[in-house]
Amino acid sequence: MNSKDKLIVSPAPHMHDKTTIPNIMWHVVLALVPALLFATYYWGFRALLLTLTGAVTAVVCEAIIQKLRKVPITVHDGSAFLTGLLLAFNIHVGAPIWLPIVGAAFAIIVGKQVFGGLGNNPVNPALLGRAFLMASWPTRMTSGWVAVKGFAMSGINNLPRIANNLQELSPKAYDLVTSATPLGVAKTLRDSSFVADINAQAGGIDLSGRIFNSLTEMETLKNLFWGNIGGCIGEVSAFALLLGAAYLLYKNIIGWRIPLFYIGTVFVLSFLFGGLPGSGSSILLPFFHIFSGGLLLGAFFMATDYTTTPLTKKGRIVFGIGCGLLTIVIRLVGGYPEGVSYSILFMNVMTPLIDRLTMPKAFGRVKK
Amino acid sequence: MRLKTFPGGIHPPDEKHYSASAPISNFPTPKRVIIHLSQHIGAPSTPVVEKGERVQKGQLIAKASGFVSLNQHASISGMVNKIGNFLHPTGAMSTAIEIISDDQNDMIALDDDPKYLDLPVDVLKERIENAGICGMGGAGFPTHVKLSPPEDKPIDTVILNGVECEPYLTSDYRLMLRNSDEILSGLKIIMKVVGAKKGMIGIEENKPDAIALMQKRCAKEKDIEVVALKMQYPQGAEKQLIYAATNRKVPAGGLPMAIGVVVQNVGTAFAIYEAVRYQKPLIDRVISITGPMVKTPMNLLAPIGSLYSDLVEHCGGITGTLGKAISGGPMMGFALPSLEAGMTKGSSGLVLLGEEAARSMAEHTCLRCARCVDICPMNLMPSMIANSVKYDDLDMAVQAGLNDCIKCGSCAYVCPAQIRIVQWIDTGKIRYAEAQRKK
Numbered sequence: 001m002n003s004k005d006k007l008i009v010s011p012a013p014h015m016h017d018k019t020t021i022p023n024i025m026w027h028v029v030l031a032l033v034p035a036l037l038f039a040t041y042y043w044g045f046r047a048l049l050l051t052l053t054g055a056v057t058a059v060v061c062e063a064i065i066q067k068l069r070k071v072p073i074t075v076h077d078g079s080a081f082l083t084g085l086l087l088a089f090n091i092h093v094g095a096p097i098w099l100p101i102v103g104a105a106f107a108i109i110v111g112k113q114v115f116g117g118l119g120n121n122p123v124n125p126a127l128l129g130r131a132f133l134m135a136s137w138p139t140r141m142t143s144g145w146v147a148v149k150g151f152a153m154s155g156i157n158n159l160p161r162i163a164n165n166l167q168e169l170s171p172k173a174y175d176l177v178t179s180a181t182p183l184g185v186a187k188t189l190r191d192s193s194f195v196a197d198i199n200a201q202a203g204g205i206d207l208s209g210r211i212f213n214s215l216t217e218m219e220t221l222k223n224l225f226w227g228n229i230g231g232c233i234g235e236v237s238a239f240a241l242l243l244g245a246a247y248l249l250y251k252n253i254i255g256w257r258i259p260l261f262y263i264g265t266v267f268v269l270s271f272l273f274g275g276l277p278g279s280g281s282s283i284l285l286p287f288f289h290i291f292s293g294g295l296l297l298g299a300f301f302m303a304t305d306y307t308t309t310p311l312t313k314k315g316r317i318v319f320g321i322g323c324g325l326l327t328i329v330i331r332l333v334g335g336y337p338e339g340v341s342y343s344i345l346f347m348n349v350m351t352p353l354i355d356r357l358t359m360p361k362a363f364g365r366v367k368k
Numbered sequence: 369m370r371l372k373t374f375p376g377g378i379h380p381p382d383e384k385h386y387s388a389s390a391p392i393s394n395f396p397t398p399k400r401v402i403i404h405l406s407q408h409i410g411a412p413s414t415p416v417v418e419k420g421e422r423v424q425k426g427q428l429i430a431k432a433s434g435f436v437s438l439n440q441h442a443s444i445s446g447m448v449n450k451i452g453n454f455l456h457p458t459g460a461m462s463t464a465i466e467i468i469s470d471d472q473n474d475m476i477a478l479d480d481d482p483k484y485l486d487l488p489v490d491v492l493k494e495r496i497e498n499a500g501i502c503g504m505g506g507a508g509f510p511t512h513v514k515l516s517p518p519e520d521k522p523i524d525t526v527i528l529n530g531v532e533c534e535p536y537l538t539s540d541y542r543l544m545l546r547n548s549d550e551i552l553s554g555l556k557i558i559m560k561v562v563g564a565k566k567g568m569i570g571i572e573e574n575k576p577d578a579i580a581l582m583q584k585r586c587a588k589e590k591d592i593e594v595v596a597l598k599m600q601y602p603q604g605a606e607k608q609l610i611y612a613a614t615n616r617k618v619p620a621g622g623l624p625m626a627i628g629v630v631v632q633n634v635g636t637a638f639a640i641y642e643a644v645r646y647q648k649p650l651i652d653r654v655i656s657i658t659g660p661m662v663k664t665p666m667n668l669l670a671p672i673g674s675l676y677s678d679l680v681e682h683c684g685g686i687t688g689t690l691g692k693a694i695s696g697g698p699m700m701g702f703a704l705p706s707l708e709a710g711m712t713k714g715s716s717g718l719v720l721l722g723e724e725a726a727r728s729m730a731e732h733t734c735l736r737c738a739r740c741v742d743i744c745p746m747n748l749m750p751s752m753i754a755n756s757v758k759y760d761d762l763d764m765a766v767q768a769g770l771n772d773c774i775k776c777g778s779c780a781y782v783c784p785a786q787i788r789i790v791q792w793i794d795t796g797k798i799r800y801a802e803a804q805r806k807k
Contacts, residue, residue: 006723007693009459009705011791013777014698014721015380015535019739019784021732119733119785255742306737311749313741355752362772363375363746364607365620 021118025078027253031244032085032301038227038237042148043093047233051088054100058084061108062117069113079118083107086126089234089297090341091133094144099137103129123348124308127341145181145230152178153230154185154215155223155292162210163202170201177211181230182292186215187337189276212276216284224291231293238291245300254304257316258323262299263290265324273332295327298340308348314358315351322347371573373598374608376745378778380601380699382574383535387658387665392542394669395682397444397473401673402454402710403429404464408502409509410436415465421448426476426649429465432497438510439500441649443671446470455709457676457695459702464710467673478646485556492561492644499643501650501713505529505540505604505633506696508714511640514632515561517625523562527613528555530571530578530634531597531604534697537717539654540634542667544571544578547638548585554637555592557644562630567592568613569634574599601699602776606631608745620772635716650713657683661690661720670711676718677707691723699777732785740779740789746772750779754789757796762803765796773797 039047062080066073084104107129147153195208227237248254270289275281323343330339405412413430423442430440446469456462497512532540582594607618616627642648658665663684694701740750748769756765779789
């Protein structure tokens with residue numbers, strides 16, 4: 001018997017799955033690369049620059065704070081990089097470079113490290129960073145957006161199909177179609193005085209209805225799907241996001257419950273209530289709501305964040321439905337065109353409660 | 369064929385290739401054996417021999433100290449050298465009887481009762497009890513106790529556990545291939561003892577030849593069914609096996625008899641057959657000596673009490689640097705401080721792993737990724753139990769399932785933060801028991 005003194009005694013199990021925390025985080029980063037490539041292709045180097053600035057800022061901040069806290073520096077695990085990346089994905093390409101820096105620093109310092117770092121933060125740090133930027137510099141966050149070259153910001157390119165001649169399009173209406181985001185168009189058309197205004201200027205035709213309908217035309221939906229619109233860096237191409245999401249689902253890194261119930265709820269509610277007041281619905285409306293804004297980015301990459309979402313299987317379903325409900329409420333009746341980030345933040349806060357109320361019954365235990 | 373299974377569970381690599389193709393061979397009588405007085409759940413056996421006494425192979429050397437206890441027999445002939453503390457396969461020190469061989473190898477006389485199935489139930493049970501048989505899958509519950517359900521709990525089904533879901537281990541598999549008839553006879557004896565109408569043999573799909581052979585043997589038995597099970601850990605855990613085979617759920621905190629089922633390991637069934645027909649005490653069993661560090665992995669029929677070190681030497685010794693020696697399977701087995709432990713009736717295998725597998729991993733913060741929740745075969749919240757124990761909130765730990773945990777280790781297997789969840793749960797169980805005692 002050689003090596004008698006070298007035997008290691010440790011508790012069972014003595015086999016282990018190969019998945020580790022860094023492994024998971026870097027896989028998620030990898031899954032976001034298609035979206036980043038699309039954004040870089042559309043908007044050029046600046047999209048890449050802003051994104052990497054956010055990611056690197058997050059990593060540097062995490063390292064500094066961990067150094068100050070005198071805890072092991074764990075930036076290699078990819079979680080800070082991912083947070084910075086997601087924060088930058090929520091910023092548009094026309095934003096100044098300091099915006100992702102400030103946002104990522106806030107996300108890591110206040111959103112994550114203050115609570116004790118990875119695994120302890122109550123809400124998604126990237127979304128908290130975005131909310132901070134929105135509250136502090138609302139104009140910087142919402143103006144100066146850049147559309148993909150050759151396309152209208154809203155994705156509605158076929159102006160002649162809206163108006164018989166361009167004279168019918170008042171400057172207001174023209175502005176709306178060319179320089180508001182798709183969700184911005186949908187939101188503005190819910191403003192009755194605005195609608196009355198542009199319809200009157202167009203000579204009494206239902207211009208608002210035509211614009212709204214063109215949002216769900218195949219042409220526009222195609223633009224939404226590929227990303228030929230204006231938007232935040234990471235959310236522009238539905239296709240790229242779905243590609244990454246499929247990879248994460250296949251790798252079993254994210255679960256299906258939250259995205260399915262989130263998107264499913266949005267689908268149903270936008271079909272039922274997404275039309276303009278007084279006009280009917282369309283089966284294409286849900287697709288408009290799913291492909292536009294940050295829904296896919298949110299549903300697959302942020303509402304699936306482990307730490308801030310429920311542990312229980314039932315809880316994850318409740319979480320998804322809650323996110324979908326809030327997103328639609330904000331989009332249709334709230335003050336903002338888009339509600340994904342606030343919905344997820346709100347449901348993050350509800351997570352401990354959801355977990356408590358959805359504790360599973362042990363195998364063989366009868367319901368009381 | 370649709371394979372039966374249970375909800376939850378994991379799919380570790382089965383690693384059976386090391387020893388699966390090695391037929392059972394006899395381990396020659398060793399120089400000494402160490403027969404532990406605690407090979408089972410229940411009171412330790414009471415020695416009935418003294419130091420210096422000569423014993424025959426098969427002679428009773430320690431008797432049961434009550435109903436939930438076990439007889440122990442000499443597994444070789446020789447001299448009782450010492451009754452004292454020896455290394456137990458669970459890694460702890462425990463009282464045992466050491467016998468030094470005198471190479472005579474003379475055994476107590478055995479009978480042969482070819483009409484054993486006609487014997488009255490009392491006699492069958494008595495022979496099983498006398499033979500000192502306990503569950504040979506690992507837990508080691510005294511078999512005569514398990515076969516004595518109270519009158520108000522009628523048993524209708526007996527399930528033989530041939531699942532062997534622990535990676536590496538192949539002892540049950542090789543036994544099924546070698547002694548299918550005897551195992552079937554053992555099943556019939558158990559069915560008669562508990563008065564069950566139906567018998568089942570559960571085998572995982574990664575042993576197709578064992579399934580085929582057992583099916584052939586059972587072709588004419590209309591009351592016995594071979595159940596092919598999906599390869600999924602812990603398919604062989606009692607509650608999971610019962611659910612997969614019968615669709616019945618053992619109530620939490622209850623025993624299988626509450627739903628009319630008794631489960632026995634195939635090895636136990638074989639021992640029961642030998643005990644009933646020949647009145648042979650349980651003095652040997654098949655053990656897999658396997659893993660990447662064993663020169664020639666084997667399935668050995670070895671006397672109870674054989675030292676692991678002797679068994680390994682018989683298999684050609686160790687190749688490379690040994691990192692971890694696991695008594696039992698890698699999912700629920702015990703890492704040993706040395707190989708000088710004497711195997712017990714529950715020793716189904718010894719797995720030798722290299723340095724790579726033995727590398728200890730640091731525990732990280734829980735990410736709340738819920739992988740453990742998703743795969744828990746008992747539908748518990750393992751990470752929450754572990755965290756609650758860590759922060760001394762036993763009420764929360766109980767709510768999250770502390771007392772329902774079967775300690776299969778699936779949660780710790782999948783945990784990306786390498787949290788030793790089972791160890792935390794163990795700690796919680798101990799603290800909970802203490803708290804209950806104080807009340």
